[in-house]
Amino acid sequence: MTSDEGYLLDNRQSQAGTRFTALAELFDPSTFRHLDRLGVGPGWRCWEVGAGGVSVPAWLAERVGPAGQVIATDIDTSWLDGLSGVQVRRHDVGSDDPPGTGLDLVHARLVLTHVPQRERALASMVAALRPGGWLVLEDADPGLQPLLCPDESGPEQELANRLRRGFRALMAGRDADLAFGRTLPRLLRDQGLHDVGADAYFPITGPACTALEVATVEQIRGRLVDGGVATGAEIDEHLANIAAGRVPDLATSPMITAWGRV
Template structure:
């Protein structure tokens, strides 16, 4: 789940907004295949215990529940659990990983995607997730790194693309001003080693274009529209023009690289 912390304790990308469901679906289409590939490579299978941190929507916990089967257990937590359904093969619990202690221990897998970069207490949150692992258990953290690739349209060949990149710069300014670490993804291998994990590795997924990229951009811009206007970073005309360009299929919109890093508790 991708969220941006605001100065009033809320989130730029609030799960209570209607666009949240569109964003969850787009993120699933873009990144679930990579997430599932990593989980499979870590040997998570029938009978395993998993904690999905900041689950947001149901797609990842549902897949994990099917993978571990009835002999396993999946706990899905978030500060807002309204998009998940109890009784869907996994346990749902409200939990703030930045402030609350681990909800349980002895997990074979703890996974978080697009969570820590937005948590002000991210060092504490990471330590909490490590503490929840059993010896030999795996931590898999996936975070976008907007500073690695800051453009909405890397192929900036015209005014529509320049506008898209201007608005992406404005969005990044909002996030940075509210404590979001825009370069956190690249630090994950080092942080996992410093947390005492072994067998640390990392790679990145970087969608450059496609319908899910466009859907994600549209939903995100609609969600932050008011924040951009209130901050004086963009005009209504700029936002409306960008949304019209997206709807007309004029843009190849990229995502930030998604860094996946994993490590094992000795």
């Protein structure tokens, strides 16, 4: 799967690092709260699927200690170099066999919505778990909240929302499921998991939301122009509006977290 055919936000682009940092600031507290509640601790064997950046596998490695194991996989592992206590492997969850079995935890954040072979990927994650092991999936649901600016109060917000609609159209054109997050509890039950639960987290403003938007727009600028979503001048105007503080309240999609045990 080449970057032109698959994931829209290529990890090899320079803006990916900024995006990973912003995503970590936005969502790590919620992710760690869920994993902590499940009791992740010394000796656990964990698989972080589609790790992208370092924050989650590093947290897991600290929690499980030298007696545990953390495997971090991605189709592009270039941002995972130098992680201590983590086994980093290049891996496509939609087509490759799981990198381990008998695991206590499998976690994936913002992964499955971008994987065309979602059913195979989900089955692979479940197969990697020991009896009683936990699967924790986190995915956005842009269909639940499609706006970058929920308070569309002026032309700056209108432009921002038009660009966001174009971005999501590009995602949908690459088989991303924009209503995937809400399906996670049902999918876990369909896999035979028990003690299934779910909640949602929805940042609506803050520096990390702004940094994420700027990095994302810069990363897909050419695709927005080529796709007729906006002109280069309109993209410059949007970025200038952000820099000048004219669109301070930039939101993310709701992040749905679902969990269940084998």
